[in-house]
Amino acid sequence: MSKNIRIDEHLISVEPYYLPLADEVELAEAAYGAGIPLLLKGPTGCGKTRFIQYLAWKLKRPLVTVSCHDDLSTSDLVGRYLIRAGEAVWTDGPLTMAVRAGAICYLDEIVEARKDTTVVIHPLADDRRELPIEKLGELLVAPPEFMLAVSYNPGYQSVLKDLKPSTRQRFIALSFDYPDLERETAIVVREGDVEKDLARLLVKLAHMTRSLKDSGLPEGASTRLLIQAGKLMAKGIPARTACRVAITGPLTDDPELLTAIDEMVSSLF
Amino acid sequence: MELEELKNVFFELVAPDLPNEWDVEEAIESLEGIPEEPLATALGQVPVIWPVSNSLCFSYLTQVAGALNCIELGLLSQWVNETLDHYERSGLKAAQRFMMDVQGHFVCRLQGRSGLRYSQVKGRLLPYVRGLAKKNLDLQRADCAFTDTLTIFLPREISLFTNEDDNFLLYKLIASFQWSYIALDSFLVSRNRGRANPSAKGILWLQDYFSGFSNPVLIADIYHGLETLRVKVFLDQELPGLMRDAVPILAKITASPFGREKTGRFFATFQQLVLSQEVDQENGWLQHVKPLLMYGATARDSLALAEDIYVALSPEAGDYERIEPLSFQGRMQLGQVASARLEQRREQENLFVESLATLLLTLPPVTGDAGDDDEAGGGHESGLAAPPEEAVAIVIVGNRGRPGEEENKNPRFITIDNREIELSEELAELAAAITLDLGTIPDQYIASATGKAGQGTPGLTMSAAGDGAELSAPITYDEWDFRRSGFRLNWCIVTEKEIPITRSTFIRNTLDAYHGQIIRLRHQFEMMRTSERFVRRQRDGDDIDLDALVESLADTVAGRPPSDRLFIRLKRDERDIAALFLVDMSNSTRGWVGKAIKESLVLICEAMETLGDRYGIYGFSGMRRLRCEIFPIKTIDQIYNDEVRERIGSIAPREYTRMAPAIRHMTSILKDVDAKVRLLITLSDGKPEDYDEYKGEYAIEDTRHALIEAKMAGIHPFCITIDQHAHEYMAHMYGEVNYIFINDVRKLPARMPEIYRVLTS
Structure with a gap:
């Protein structure tokens, strides 16, 4: 029950202002229908995050955003055991939470995360659409409503922080630039x-x-x-x-x- | 001091050079009779100037006596420095001109009595105009303001106003006006509209067009005037802030005096309009130019109007005397525009040929069924259907199958011998620019490209010639001259050269001789690799630390405060290190030293391979500033393989030790490498020294400065030296803790990996 309340907080009720640049909204909706994850590329501050908010509103799905950083571990995404009142309690990470609720999980600046962390999304990002939770011994299958979206800025990242081809080639890529x-x-x-x-x-x-x-x-x-x-x-x-x-x-x-x-x-x- | 004595002092100062005695006498004649102290100061500058230019030094000697009359002794070195700056930027004549007028060029400016100089504003204005132009426009100084469409030329100095801000604003106004001429296509008018030869396509260049008039200067001036008016309207709209700020200075600029005749009245009207001054409403010309006062008028409108005005003015303008243009308006230099256009055309041609050739080379070879031509599959590796001379029937196809795009606007395909090749976006843009300029892409461009591709572009293949084939275009670096506390601009030319390979058993012998040590080293270095370890008792982590949990529960039961550090976290200590080894290949490394250096390189490579740090090895030597040579032995991206080992084996003593350019080159390589720690480790056997005057304090100070530059770029320099006298200068160059002296060269191979290990852990 408590989980439901938390995921509801991620629902966007007011339409965010978004001015489409081209056919990106239709493309994203088609991808959503086909269960294909999205890769949003573009310079900083050009509207990637706003776009995904708009999409979440349009699709009426909760939006779970994770800002990636280089200390982000797999457990930070999937979840971990915490100790509460002397008991070990499992707590879902944002990714697991989004999968369970059929939300949109948006990993912002994905290249900032370590490569071994990003591998966790692989089974979720291809046609299997499943998330194995090792520690629980559970294989979570994503409902059709779930969508994965990641973003990065190809402009300033170094070669070291490029996405692995095995990661890239699971997404459809929408390129963003500053509007005219x-x-x-x-x-x-x-x-x-x-x-x-x-x-x-x-x-x-x-x-x-x-x-x-x-x-x-x-x-x-x-x-x-x-x-x-x-x-x-x-x-x-x-x-x-x-x-x-x-x-x-x-x-x-x-x-x-x-x-x-x-x-x-x-x-x- | 007597002339003879002066002469001897001079010869000592410039030794070992032996200039012509007669020249020297003539130059130092004027120094006779100068009191001792100023004379010593004046002569003290000779070693600064002499190595840069002997002729300049002679000019200096003839001028310095006069200079000492106007400037204080303490300012002499500054005056010399500025002279050298002039020399390095604009050559001997410019420097001599600068020296001639000490009062005007130096003293007045120091006293703040002169205006603002170009050099003071360039840094601010260049990004400004590039921002405006959205392309790489350049700035340069000239005698008056103009633009050739690639560069905006600004006056050397503006001293129209007493206050610096106003002078700067005028500079900015000039730059903005000149940019606007380019932005509004003042120099090219589309041919297919308007009166001038409506049938022809493409663009009309003004120079060609004006040459058809009986008084080309008059029509050009009229057109320029009208364009300035159009630019003013454009700027009012586009850069309202600038034009608002400029109102006070425009009010101070007075229109040039004009005669009463028709021509004079026309130019007076135009200047008044541009300066936003009151114009008599009855003025006939006002009605004429009204269309240009609307935002959105085109160059074509101006040209049409200019023709009308020309017709009205020309009967009485037989001996037309050019009027002084407004200071921000400058002059239209159509000749310069034409040569810039030719230059650009050449560049475009080269770029197009190169890019197309590269594109053709990357295409898959034509197979037999790709074309009707029997020769099609004839084994041309370039993928071309025919040899260059037969590459005909070139058709640029527009945007076929791309509805909505204007035909031929951006040619996307090119057809060579019935083979349709899709152009890359960059190439398509280039093709479009060429088509706009020339109407079509000339056949010879494509013939050259196919020719180049057919031959396997010489520029793309690297010859492996015997004695050090050049690997890259030479790069110039500045050199620090401590005596003038400034750089000698573009002083050293650094070339990367291939090391001539010599076959030997050196590597095998080394690997055998150090077999045991290598195994030990590998083991040692393995321990330093990226370590992943679990850290226990963390507040937050991937898993629960059961020991801590049990303890905490026990504590709770026992009534003690339980710890909240109950988790295990996986911690990764990543080594993010990039290192460059710079090896002295001077002649003095002959024999044992060279062998020890090579052995230590082999050992360090073996060790580094286990460690996984990125590293590169470069050798350096050379002779004189124009031939500083760098020998890449292993670049940072190369893998350590037999070729690299062979190159290490081929390291041989060569010439001199001009260390600073090599360090600067390493800095430029290393600063682009993304790593947390960047190390530059130099292996040397002595002081920096070259064949010319590069030795002693000068060389040490230059090297020291190069190292400071490296540190500023975030690089840690370190030196391993075997020079017995190293302590005398190393601490000054590298800093007390950034070098190590090895007293026995035989120990170098063993010590080197150890030093690296200590440095990086």
Whole structure:
């Protein structure tokens, strides 16, 4: 019973705002119907997580998100025995919980996890769709409602943190990128609560920073940063200041790039 | 000091060089009569300049007496440094020019009386324009502002305003205006619209077009003026912040004086409009240019209008005198645009040929049924159906079967001898750019590509010639000159060369001789491998620690507070180490030393193979700054196999020990390796030294600086040396604890793995 309550907390009841870039929603729905897991690729802050939230809402499934890190162990995903009042009690990990409840399990930044940890999803990610829980001696078969989704950013990960081909080749891959000028403007207007003209300038600024790759900026301003800058502006912070703290600062520490981005900001606003 | 005495001092300073006595006399003539202290300071700079350029040093000597009159003694070295900077960036003439005017070029600036210099703003503006342009535009300085579409040229200095911020803003405005000309396609006009030869396709280049007018300068100036107006409207819309900030400085810029005649009135109107100044509403020209004041006007509109205005102005513009353009407007240098275009065309051709050749090489060979041609399956390894000279009938097919995409916009296929080849995205973009420029992809591009592919592109294969075939293009590195506390730019040329292989029984003998030690080493190193161990009594873990649980239950029963550390966790200690061994291959390693170094390399490799750390081995030697040679013996990704062993066996003494460029090269390799710990271990037998003046303090300081650069890149340098005098300089170069001296070279093989073990555990 208690487990049910917990999984219910993961249900998304209000429609998250998501502006489709292409046919990704239809593709994801088709994959869901066919029981194929999803691999979401794209730069930071371009809407991968928002997309999966939207999908979970649309499919009316709870969404269990795990942010992966390099100390994440198999037990952290599957579950472990805990001691409660002198007794060993099994506690499901987020993955097991999602499988039991037929939820969507979303492993964010999967490449950050160690390779031996990611192997645990293999039987779940192919046509077997099962999760062996060794310690319980249980073989959990995923219900049709269950879906596995993982995400990673191919931009900044090193060769060492690439996904193993055996892991990759179990997914259908949806590539995300920053939306085009019009759509990104619409997103910033809606989420950042700013006027269209201001939003368009923010998006232009983002485009400028995104072309600084060869000048030493590994990634340009993400849509998320634009929205944050927009929110500050909506709170009455002057545009140049808002950009400085919400875009320039978070992007880099390099003094030359800082001043260069500041120049872009002052040219636009 | 007497001339004779001065001469002797000079010869001592530049020894062992022996410059022409006559030249020296002429140069130091002016130093006669300078008091002792300034003279000593002035001569003290000779060793700094002489090795960089003898001619510059002579010029310095003739100028320094004058310079000492205007600048304080303490600033002399700064003046020399700036002179050298000029020399390294722009050559001898520029440096001499700089020295000539001490007051204007140096003193005024120091006193803050001059404006803002290009070098002060470049770092800020370059990323700015690249951000604007969304491509790799370059910045350079020139006498006036213009752009050739690949580079924006900015004035050397702006001193129009008294305050630096305003001067910078003007720099930014110039850069933004010049970028806008490129962004708005001011230099190319599409041919298929408008009046100019409507039937022809492709783009119309202005230079070609203007040359048809009787007064090409006038039409160019009119067009440039109109384009500037269009750019202003564009910038008002695109960069409103900049244009708002620029209002005060625009107000300070005054329009050039114009005559009363028609031409003058036209240019006056245009400059007033650009500067947002009041224009008389009755002004006839205002009506003319109105269409350009709308956002969204095109270069074609400007050109059409320019033609009209030209017709109106030309009768009285027989001896048209060019007006001074607005400072941010610059001049249109159509000749430069044309040569940049040719340059770009050449680059595109090379890139296209290379990429297409590579693509063709990767294609599977044509089988017999792939084409009608009997020769099709004739065993061309490149996968081409025919030899290059027969590769004809080239057709670029548009986006076949891709509805919705404009025909020919991005050619996706290329047909060579009836074989349809799909282009990669990059190649398709390139093809599109070439098609836009030339109307089609010239046959010879494709012929060259198929030719290259047919021959098995020479650039792709590596010859294994006897004496050190070059493995990569030479790379230049700066060298640190401690006397001027600055770098000599692009001073050393480093080339990676293949080590000439000599066959010997060295490896077998070493493996036999150290058989027992190798087994021991392997065992030792195995213990250091990534260890996985269970740690007990953790608060959180994968499994329950039963011992701890029993204890805790017992404690509870006994009334003692139970522990909450009841879990077992699997802990992995990963060795994430990458090491590069840099081996001195100088002549002094002949004999025992070289043998010991080679043996120790074999041993360390055997040990490293068990350990699993990533490692590479490079040898270095060379002679003079232009020939620093690096011999890759094992790169970090290579496996330790017979070839590597053979290369270790072939390590032989060569020339000199210019250590710093080798260290800089190692740094550039190692800094791209993703590892928690990055080690650079140098094996050396003596001080850094080269054939030229690279020795003593200079060499040690340069090496020290290279090591500091390595440390800044997150690399730990360490040195193993067998030089008896190592203590005198090693601590200064590497730091007290970062080197080890081995007194008996015979012990080196045994010590080396041990040192590595201690270093990394």
